[in-house]
Amino acid sequence: MQNLDLVRVAVGLVAGYLLGGIPFGIMVPRLIGGPDPRTIGSGRTGGANVSRAVGYRWAAVSGLLDVAKASAAVLLVVAIGGGPVPQVAAALAAIVGHSRSPFIGFHGGRGVAPATGGAIVIAPVILAAIFPVFVLTIVVTRISSLGSLSASLIGGIAMIAITAVTPLAPIYFVYGVGVPGLIWLFHIDNIGRLLRGEERRIGRRSAFPTAEGSADRATSQRS
Secondary structure, three states, X not given: OHHHXXXXXXXXXXXXXXXXXXXXXXXXXXXXXXXXXHHOOOOOOOHHHXXXXXXXXXXXXXXXXXXXXXXXXHHHHXXXXXXXXXXXXXXXXXXXXXXXXXXXXXXOOOOHHHHHHHHHHHOHHHHHHHHHHHHHHHHHHOOXXXXXXXXXXXXXXXXXXXHHHOOOOOHHHHHHHHHHHHHHHHOHHHHHHHHHOOOOOOOOOOOOOOHHHHHHHHHHHHO
């Protein structure tokens, strides 16, 4: 039984890392003829930078796929009978894979989308509770990274608190520390810019002209 559990943990780690590493933030822009997001903005492949490359609509598509790949990794572990330990292993590995993808030279995003995907399966109640924090922070500050950092920290604290007062498996302490820990680690350059007051704000024009944008420009030129 112990050997079987170790096998499930190994499956969770490998599946999470490889599925998490699928670079949808590059694949989606490439499929629509847009620029590689690594060549603009922060050079990352997450939703915020993809939106700078191809606009919010396509960034939402790639973001949802990034969420789904982490959910798929955890659900794969569930399908083979894996309990909390291999599920948490898969969820954390997906965040690492997304941020240090083996398919694009160990680069990637910040880990927020796959963290969300893992939480949908493992801790949906906490995810629902912190979502307003994420949205409100971004609406007020227009700083995507600040929303991610705030929400992940509050979510981690909530997970730790719930694990401490309920009969949840101790592995959820690891989950509560690991998710925000990884997200903050992969936001280290953002944290530096936040402290210096230099962090990028949402609202910059996309580098990839959309059909609507082209039409607007054409109208303006005719005027």
